[in-house]
Amino acid sequence: MAEHKDGRPLGERIAAEIRKLIMDGDLEPGAPLPTTEQLCKQHDTTNVTIQRATKILKDEGLLVGRTGVGVFVRDEGAQAIAPAHSLAPSEPGQPYRWLTEATKNQQSSKYQILSVAEVRPPRQVRNALGLDESGTAVLRSRVGYLDGKPAELVHSYYPVELARGTRLEQRRLIPGGSPRLLEDLGYPTRSQDDVLGARPATTEEYVHLEIPRDVPVIEVFRIVYSDGQRPIEVSLLTKPAHRFKMAYSIDCP
CATH class of the missing domain: 3.40.1410.10 (Chorismate lyase-like)
Incomplete structure (x- = not known):
């Protein structure tokens, strides 16, 4: 039987992993998201891909960008x-x-x-x-x-x-x-x-x-x-x- 692989773009897969951490409370409400550099190292990818992943989660309201400060988890949990x-x-x-x-x-x-x-x-x-x-x-x-x-x-x-x-x-x-x-x-x-x-x-x-x-x-x-x-x-x-x-x-x- 052929192995079922995740064919989604890497940005979507990274967004899914971060989304689960937010929904499960491992990334607590109001907590800062790891830096782009940290996420790049963690997922072995580029800044562009991490930006795509965070944009998905910002559009969903799970992440909030604060100019000059960083990106944070929304204030209320699931x-x-x-x-x-x-x-x-x-x-x-x-x-x-x-x-x-x-x-x-x-x-x-x-x-x-x-x-x-x-x-x-x-x-x-x-x-x-x-x-x-x-x-x-x-x-x-x-x-x-x-x-x-x-x-x-x-x-x-x-x-x-x-x-x-x-x-x-x-x-x-x-x-x-x-x-x-x-x-x-x-x-x-x-x-x-x-x-x-x-x-x-x-x-x-x-x-x-x-x-x-x-x-x-x-x-x-x-x-x-x-x-x-x-x-x-x-x-x-x-x-x-x-x-x-x-x-x-x-x-x-």
Whole structure:
């Protein structure tokens, strides 16, 4: 079997190595990048190649150049997000849990509604909701911001019979979020299934998440269940992979 080799230009390979050090925290937020001379020796290459590598990472926002001083790692590290933060409904009168988690992390946060409409969902959503080929669902699309930067693009689908005549159909934010509303309607959240992946961004994601260059997105396909394993929400969430990681905590018996 032929050896699989990395055919990318050397500048891209060096950028990938530095990117991993930044994402893993080995190059700490605010730390100076090794000098061009040091990087040239480390990677056995030229100034031009190192400049190409650092430009890639500057375009991604991972490195910041300071005139007359040097090149530094961005001030904030990669943020780990626990998917279960949105599982339980917020307490009555309290904001959506995604927003309160941001407050705990000393971050400002907000959601912007992009659209709300009754649509024919993609196949995987229809299958998850138990719809036939012509079945429809209510789609709520929105962008979540942390500290003024786009953090996630969310497309959430709801069974028409649950959404009709409720705030789920309205193009405005829902106090406490959809989990709170669904519980008040008699459909408490009991569990959720998440499937995670990574892929290149679509044009929609590239625009709304302000993706730099070819940075991939983290994709979460989520099914939320109520009593009797009834699916009450299916969401497709995408996050820019140069800013976020997904965090899990698993209790072992």
